[in-house]
Amino acid sequence: LTFTVMIVGASGLGKSTFVNTLCESPVFPKKDYSNPEKAAIERTVAITPVTVDMEEDGIKLSLTIVDTPGFGDNINNEGNFLDILAYIERQYDDILAEESRIKRNPKFQDNRVHALLYFITPTGHSLREIDIEFMRRLGRRVNVIPVIAKADSMRPQELAAFKKKVMEDIAYYKIPIYNFPYDEEEDDDETIEENNELRALLPFSIVGSEEEVVLNGRRVRCRQYPWGVVEVDNSRHCDFSKLRYMLLSSHLQDLKEITHDFLYEQYRTEKLSR
Amino acid sequence: LTFTVMIVGASGLGKSTFVNTLCESPVFPKKDYSNPEKAAIERTVAITPVTVDMEEDGIKLSLTIVDTPGFGDNINNEGNFLDILAYIERQYDDILAEESRIKRNPKFQDNRVHALLYFITPTGHSLREIDIEFMRRLGRRVNVIPVIAKADSMRPQELAAFKKKVMEDIAYYKIPIYNFPYDEEEDDDETIEENNELRALLPFSIVGSEEEVVLNGRRVRCRQYPWGVVEVDNSRHCDFSKLRYMLLSSHLQDLKEITHDFLYEQYRTEKLSR
Ligand SMILES: Nc1nc2c(ncn2[C@@H]2O[C@H](COP(=O)(O)OP(=O)(O)O)[C@@H](O)[C@H]2O)c(=O)[nH]1
Numbered sequence A, B: 001l002t003f004t005v006m007i008v009g010a011s012g013l014g015k016s017t018f019v020n021t022l023c024e025s026p027v028f029p030k031k032d033y034s035n036p037e038k039a040a041i042e043r044t045v046a047i048t049p050v051t052v053d054m055e056e057d058g059i060k061l062s063l064t065i066v067d068t069p070g071f072g073d074n075i076n077n078e079g080n081f082l083d084i085l086a087y088i089e090r091q092y093d094d095i096l097a098e099e100s101r102i103k104r105n106p107k108f109q110d111n112r113v114h115a116l117l118y119f120i121t122p123t124g125h126s127l128r129e130i131d132i133e134f135m136r137r138l139g140r141r142v143n144v145i146p147v148i149a150k151a152d153s154m155r156p157q158e159l160a161a162f163k164k165k166v167m168e169d170i171a172y173y174k175i176p177i178y179n180f181p182y183d184e185e186e187d188d189d190e191t192i193e194e195n196n197e198l199r200a201l202l203p204f205s206i207v208g209s210e211e212e213v214v215l216n217g218r219r220v221r222c223r224q225y226p227w228g229v230v231e232v233d234n235s236r237h238c239d240f241s242k243l244r245y246m247l248l249s250s251h252l253q254d255l256k257e258i259t260h261d262f263l264y265e266q267y268r269t270e271k272l273s274r
């Protein structure tokens, strides 16, 4: 079983930490920013896929994570956006080329991006122009799943209000996102219920941590502050565990199917009609 | 006694909350983002000074706060920067014009900016290109005091490491900031010691809050999370009280003198030599 997820958002929103938390291993080691010259070089690293072998519910999963250079950090960010879009479309072009070959390539690998996690800066206000622009343009090519980064910087009422505003912006600006579709005819009540519950949580609030602490006898992934401890897997603290379950388990297949049957087909039609 | 401070940084970094916390009154009411159309309009509001009458250590202070539209939110941010620089220079131009008048204007008001608080996004990495560029260019015209916004989103070791990296970047990129200068000859040991302590805290970590809660019988300004309570005035939680004291009390005079004797003079020389 294979699955590819791309991670997009400004530098410092906890994306590397999230990936390491998701995969339960240091997939992206801590970058070295201690040296300003080195930091400048690290910032311009290109888009790099990394594959991790995992097991979910007893099923082996080869998960490919595509990290993207922190965007939104520059005075002008159009270049970053175009690189990301080009990467996504290149994987579609490879499929297109392979489809048209008379002699198939037996070693061919499908590297299409099945989901793009877009990390929203927890401003507490509404989506920024850069978020609207990027999600709207990327949403035509890939399943965009908006997440609120560093959700532990928001109080519960701020988080609830922010989620509501972000979803209003997404509707208002007609930003296409993955919204847990179901088939009234085909899906059973339990599936419909699950989809409604997950959609109601959007955008998912994320807290990531590679630190483990023993709390009340259990090992817990958390962020320890002088004033308290935020638990990654505690659904009263954030939606991390729900996001992980839907991405790697319950909705993995649907994300792949939509990519193949709809998003890829859309690209193919547009490209062949030019 | 008058003093003007400008507040600069991306939207959602808690700038309005900080001002309200500093002045202990709702100087900047909560903006209305509930309506996407309204939010878009609010975002483009121009640079607006607001004056608040306060009392510090029994001394009456007329504090002018200059809010700037959230910058760094756009795909291209050069326009925002130019507006801020233009505002600062316009106040110098007014002084220049008044200096040259034969018949003085008795109602003339000195609106020069004495300190600019630059809100750094708490990424945990290093300064972003936009921070380096803006602080370096603004630092030539005004006393720039870097502060780390939403410091409660960082664990103590992350905050200490980030402060260190930011100061290394400031040195490496030669960013001029207000760094608590003292005169070996003129200043007494206590003043030198105080300046060294304040400089060692840079950039100041900020947490703001308009909410008050009773904790252990005292009224405390704080942010209440499900996992604990962050106290604004607790120096183990952030540097807010130290920043407030130096800005409105101990270093107010020095910031005004540097603005008048050095930064304004620099501008005047450059402008008259063109
Ligand atoms: N408040 C908060 N900080 C986090 C979280 N996850 C990571 N961080 C911290 O944010 C900083 C940047 O994290 P990193 O994963 O390198 O972010 P990236 O640049 O987006 O990859 C580090 O100091 C992390 O420890 C989180 O969920 N909440």
Ligand SMILES: Nc1nc2c(ncn2[C@@H]2O[C@H](COP(=O)(O)OP(=O)(O)O)[C@@H](O)[C@H]2O)c(=O)[nH]1
Residues within 6 Å of the ligand: A123, A124, A125, A153, A154, A158, B010, B011, B012, B013, B014, B015, B016, B017, B018, B070, B149, B150, B151, B152, B153, B206, B207, B208, B209, B223
């Ligand atoms: N974590 C954290 N959030 C804050 C802090 N100060 C304000 N906020 C929240 O951040 C959001 C934006 O605050 P606001 O003052 O409007 O930011 P501004 O856009 O920079 O003026 C609101 O939800 C605030 O409650 C702080 O010190 N820490």
